Amino acid sequence: MVQTLKLSSPVVWVLVLVLGLLSKVHGSPVDFQAESGEGFQVPSIHWRSNAEGRQAVWLRNAEVLSINICLLQDDEVTVDSVRFSRDGNEQEAVVSIDGQEVGSFNTTGTTNGGLQWNVFNNTETVFDTLPLTAGQHAIEVTLRNATDSWGIEIDQISVSFASNATLADVSCEELVTGSPEATTGLPTEDTTAEGKEEVEGKEGGEIVEPCSDESC
Ligand SMILES: *[C@@H]1O[C@H](CO)[C@@H](O)[C@H](O)[C@H]1NC(C)=O
Ligand SMILES: *[C@@H]1O[C@H](CO)[C@@H](O)[C@H](O)[C@H]1NC(C)=O
Ligand SMILES: *[C@@H]1O[C@H](CO)[C@@H](O)[C@H](O)[C@H]1NC(C)=O
Ligand SMILES: *[C@@H]1O[C@H](CO)[C@@H](O)[C@H](O)[C@H]1NC(C)=O
Numbered sequence: 001m002v003q004t005l006k007l008s009s010p011v012v013w014v015l016v017l018v019l020g021l022l023s024k025v026h027g028s029p030v031d032f033q034a035e036s037g038e039g040f041q042v043p044s045i046h047w048r049s050n051a052e053g054r055q056a057v058w059l060r061n062a063e064v065l066s067i068n069i070c071l072l073q074d075d076e077v078t079v080d081s082v083r084f085s086r087d088g089n090e091q092e093a094v095v096s097i098d099g100q101e102v103g104s105f106n107t108t109g110t111t112n113g114g115l116q117w118n119v120f121n122n123t124e125t126v127f128d129t130l131p132l133t134a135g136q137h138a139i140e141v142t143l144r145n146a147t148d149s150w151g152i153e154i155d156q157i158s159v160s161f162a163s164n165a166t167l168a169d170v171s172c173e174e175l176v177t178g179s180p181e182a183t184t185g186l187p188t189e190d191t192t193a194e195g196k197e198e199v200e201g202k203e204g205g206e207i208v209e210p211c212s213d214e215s216c
Contacts, residue, residue: 030159034154055155071132078128080126083123086117087113
């Protein structure tokens, strides 16, 4: 006979307590969905029923998947794993931070007439702790010397922060809608670029107010 556990049962509360403690002890990696990244065209987002959020990003030779993070403070970052799939040759993928290679992983060559694209696998830890300063950084994945034109698909990238920062903490959107210059050290967007071009374009380089209407 199956006995249903009541919420008031001590067993339930002990379970809740143990699970709570465990999740604290291990911290929790932040999962960045590839489809929320940048650097690819919308048609590269593929629907995959086994992908987290049911979407993965198709990455082929020379294409870059870029995830922007905005750190509120100096931090230490570890890329715990990349969840990927492939249906083709073995590939070597490179993980970079701000354009500098920090790790790589190899996929095995496996094909199954296209069905293998829906079989996702996690890499081991891609690289150990790397210190990063407060502000904006890009975590990038790209293929090295792609061995076929099919490439790989990336579902998500799991990253942990020594500060225990959460997805919301490092989301650049949060900062942009908040107060970017406040205390974040976030490099402010170069809003002067247009204005500078304007100045260079004119003889004598007189100061020109950055354009704010349609006349420019
Ligand atoms: C991946 O494969 C390449 C070429 O075979 C090799 O040089 C490289 O060390 C491998 N990388 C990893 C992380 O195993
Ligand atoms: C998943 O990765 C593990 C360890 O890297 C490997 O042994 C296994 O063959 C992989 N599975 C698939 C389906 O690629
Ligand atoms: C792999 O790509 C690099 C550039 O990223 C290039 O310098 C190198 O020659 C390539 N290696 C092979 C075996 O094609
Ligand atoms: C992050 O969480 C771990 C595990 O709970 C804890 O040991 C550590 O002190 C926390 N780090 C910070 C900076 O809060």
